[in-house]
Amino acid sequence: MANIISMTGYGKGEYNDGKRCITAEIKTINNRYCDINIKTPRHLRFFEDNIRKILKNGIQRGRIDAYINIDYISESDTVIVPNLCLAKQYKDAIDEIKNELNINGNASLDTIIKFQDVLVSREYNEDEEELRICVETAMNNAIENLVAMRLVEGDQLECDIRSSMIKILELIEEISKNSETIVQDYKLKFESRIKELLGSTYELDENRLYNEIVIYADKSDINEEIVRFKSHMVQLDNVLKTGGSIGRKLDFIIQEANREINTIGSKIGNLDIIQMVIEIKNLLEKVREQIQNIE
Structure with missing residues (x-):
């Protein structure tokens, strides 16, 4: 006899391999179907299909919001990379708004670098297999904690x-x-x-x-x-x-x-x-x- 599972719950999981710390948070509410929404840093987007499969294996139904974050621990292995294309799009959008509203001044550097993913921290020569293990482990830990809450x-x-x-x-x-x-x-x-x-x-x-x-x-x-x-x-x-x-x-x-x-x-x-x-x-x-x- 299996337990009854609520569709409402929250679970958090972490995994630290000494180089990076992955944090996964999952929130679920009731829904007729399995509606999955995933938010990850830009350089983890390649892994979203795997994250979706992990979620479907652990959760049958409900609206699922999953958030993945990565923090690099070893400074020597970490680089800050500017996303110039994205920064230019932010600048052009701000200038367009100012022109349309007749506001003086140009978009400042301080303003632009505060937008998400303009500056991205990542490990130099990122090992995708290591990254996959970190993400999967953090996700599985989060699902385990989520299911425990849903069972209660x-x-x-x-x-x-x-x-x-x-x-x-x-x-x-x-x-x-x-x-x-x-x-x-x-x-x-x-x-x-x-x-x-x-x-x-x-x-x-x-x-x-x-x-x-x-x-x-x-x-x-x-x-x-x-x-x-x-x-x-x-x-x-x-x-x-x-x-x-x-x-x-x-x-x-x-x-x-x-x-x-x-x-x-x-x-x-x-x-x-x-x-x-x-x-x-x-x-x-x-x-x-x-x-x-x-x-």
Whole structure:
């Protein structure tokens, strides 16, 4: 049996090989799909496809924001490289803005070098294989910490869902119990209403009354809906026990449970039962919102 995994979490991983320190940070939130966004220093862009594969192997679903940073430790092996092409683009853009807005002065060096990636620190004769090992190790450490957090939150989500399920099952049992007397209550109210309108001298046609009661009993029978609703709750319990990437399955089951409880509400005019139906719908909506955060 696998654990339930939340789609919300944060993980940080580092790897230091004595020459460079790689830091990887991963943030995830709920999403219907696996939506990956990666931000890396310019000279690590060549490795983004590998980073994407690592993320997909460790995370099944959710919006994933990954941030990779590199700091060089050995000064003798580190060089600062100007990106002249990018610096010129920044300068031209600043000059264009100043001309358009009639602002005097030119773009200063202090301003330009503050922009990202204008000055890039990198190791001289960078060894790509060493770099790959550093990045992969930092990423795997970050994913491990992220998954640990997502598992903790997943356990909390399961506890909350099961707590709601207990209340829902208690209410559906109460509805089932109350529905047993609905037809008899309707018969008594119907007879009382006729006598109230036509007086006690009116002789009630038992056959017509019987037909009316049969029609009402057929329309208000909710036994099938209750059986199916309970079946959905059993399925919900079984899927929760399975664990893993179960968010979509749970969402489908809740949709079907909502369909049954809506049908029950439309068939029954009893005020007590309607109030319980409303409470169940509120609890199902709470469960549905929690399920949206499950991978």
